[in-house]
Amino acid sequence: MSKPRILVASLVFPEVVQRLAQHFEVEAIAEGEQWPQEEFARRLADKDGAYITGGHRIDAALLAACPRLRIVSNMAVGHNNFDVAAMTAAGVQGTNTPDVLTETTADFGFALLMAAARRMAEAEAWLRAGRWQRWRYDMFAGSEVHGSTLAILGMGRIGQAIAQRGAWGFGMQVIYHNRSRLDATAEAACQARYVGMDELLAQADHLVLVLPYTSEAHHIIGTRELARMKPTATLVNIGRGGLVDELALADALRGGRLAAAGLDVFEGEPEVNPALLDLPNVVLTPHIASATVPTRLAMANLAADNLIAFFDGRGALTPVNAPVRFSQGKNG
Ligand code: GLV
Numbered sequence: 031m032s033k034p035r036i037l038v039a040s041l042v043f044p045e046v047v048q049r050l051a052q053h054f055e056v057e058a059i060a061e062g063e064q065w066p067q068e069e070f071a072r073r074l075a076d077k078d079g080a081y082i083t084g085g086h087r088i089d090a091a092l093l094a095a096c097p098r099l100r101i102v103s104n105m106a107v108g109h110n111n112f113d114v115a116a117m118t119a120a121g122v123q124g125t126n127t128p129d130v131l132t133e134t135t136a137d138f139g140f141a142l143l144m145a146a147a148r149r150m151a152e153a154e155a156w157l158r159a160g161r162w163q164r165w166r167y168d169m170f171a172g173s174e175v176h177g178s179t180l181a182i183l184g185m186g187r188i189g190q191a192i193a194q195r196g197a198w199g200f201g202m203q204v205i206y207h208n209r210s211r212l213d214a215t216a217e218a219a220c221q222a223r224y225v226g227m228d229e230l231l232a233q234a235d236h237l238v239l240v241l242p243y244t245s246e247a248h249h250i251i252g253t254r255e256l257a258r259m260k261p262t263a264t265l266v267n268i269g270r271g272g273l274v275d276e277l278a279l280a281d282a283l284r285g286g287r288l289a290a291a292g293l294d295v296f297e298g299e300p301e302v303n304p305a306l307l308d309l310p311n312v313v314l315t316p317h318i319a320s321a322t323v324p325t326r327l328a329m330a331n332l333a334a335d336n337l338i339a340f341f342d343g344r345g346a347l348t349p350v351n352a353p354v355r356f357s358q359g360k361n362g
Contacts, residue, residue, distance in 0.1 A: 032055070033054050033055045035057070035076065035079070035098075036050060036056050036077060036080070036081060036337060037073055037074050037077040037081070038050065039059055039073070039080060039082045042081070042330050043327060049334055050081065050334050053337075057077070067087060070086050071095055075095055077096065077098060078341070079099070079102070080103065082105070082111075083104070083105045085111070088116075090113060090120075094120075099120075100354065101125065101341075101354070103334075103336045103337050104126045104333065105127055105330055106126060107126050107127055107188075108126070108243065108270060109124060109126045109350050110244065110270055110272075112124045117351055123340060123353070123354040124349065125348050125349050126348055129348075130332055132187045132188055134319075134325040136188050136195060138294065138319040139188070139192050140192060140196070142292035142293075142313060143175070143238060145313045146264045146265075146266060146290040146291055146292035147173045147236060147264045147289075148170075148173075149290065150313070151314075173236075173262050173264060173289055173290070175200055175202075175236070176202070179202065179235045180193065180197075180200075180203070180235070181206070181230045181234030181237045182205070182238050183206070183239050183240070183241055184240040185207075185212055185222070186240070186241075186242075188240050188268075189208070189238075189240045190216065192238055193220035193222045194219065194220045197221035197222070203223075204221055204222040204223065205223050205225045205230055205234075206225070231255055231258040231259050232259070234259060234260070235262070236263065236264045236266065237251075237259065237265050237266070238267075239265070240268055241269050243272050247272075248273075249272070249273070249275040250274075251273060253282075256282040256287065257287070259287075261287050261288065264289060264291065265291045265292075266291070266292040266293075267291075267294065267295055271293075271296040274293075276296070276303045276305065276306060280303065283309050283312055290311045293306070293313070293315070294315045294319050332348065336349075340354075341356055343355070
């Protein structure tokens with residue numbers, strides 16, 4: 031029986047590629063290579079499975095060109111690169127890597143909040159530029175974190191982990207908005223109060239976006255929403271770039287209608303809107319919220335485990351669409 035063929039389309043830990051090679055016939059991208067969507071599609075055309083890190087789109091056109099494809103394993107919790115309905119219709123399993131990154135990502139969200147509110151990046155750049163001649167009482171005076179109001183939009187696993195840090199570690203009042211309200215036990219665990227979107231915006235001292243990106247959530251924070259926030263507030267985005275209208279945000283930050291922002295995700299990443307690059311009061315990081323070595327290794331191994339479990343007939347461990355069962359016969 032021939033081994034399933036897997037395309038590893040993003041660089042990943044060599045030991046994980048070696049693990050995959052024990053189970054599959056693997057074609058893997060090499061250091062220095064880049065496979066734009068067309069190249070990715072060409073290489074995927076004769077594969078049974080794909081291992082990706084979220085950069086490639088899996089849509090109906092791609093699926094139609096990949097008749098053998100049975101599973102796409104995303105090494106990421108977010109899977110807005112999947113057209114889930116098209117994958118389900120084509121009988122293709124999609125998987126992601128939830129849970130293993132929750133606490134690490136929450137740590138980073140909180141770090142970004144603190145860096146933005148306390149103006150750390152701006153102060154550091156100023157110091158490195160040799161501009162520190164004397165100390166002043168108002169140097170880089172930012173906004174308070176402890177005891178302030180932490181507003182969370184998107185109260186899934188990561189949102190709840192951020193809420194716990196705020197409530198228990200920093201004595202913050204936590205409010206949240208979500209598609210559905212948490213049950214009383216979950217709310218109590220993170221001391222969080224459910225509010226409507228308008229109240230969330232108006233009350234926030236720090237607003238953290240951690241909801242999944244969907245077409246309904248496109249630019250969920252734009253001119254109108256920013257205008258409802260306090261001019262002293264901080265906005266943090268660790269969800270997806272498309273949640274925020276970046277031009278409206280840059281405008282609010284420049285005009286003093288919002289104090290600061292921390293952004294780990296961007297609409298056109300890896301391109302960053304020049305309007306943001308020019309502003310001192312925004313902390314910019316290159317989509318690294320889950321980037322610790324142990325967490326990235328856990329994500330990489332879970333993405334591999336999904337492929338292994340799928341092809342040995344156990345079924346994917348963390349599917350994002352209806353479970354698909356692999357049978358050798360189907361692929362001839
Ligand atoms: C990173 O953004 C992820 O979705 O895991």
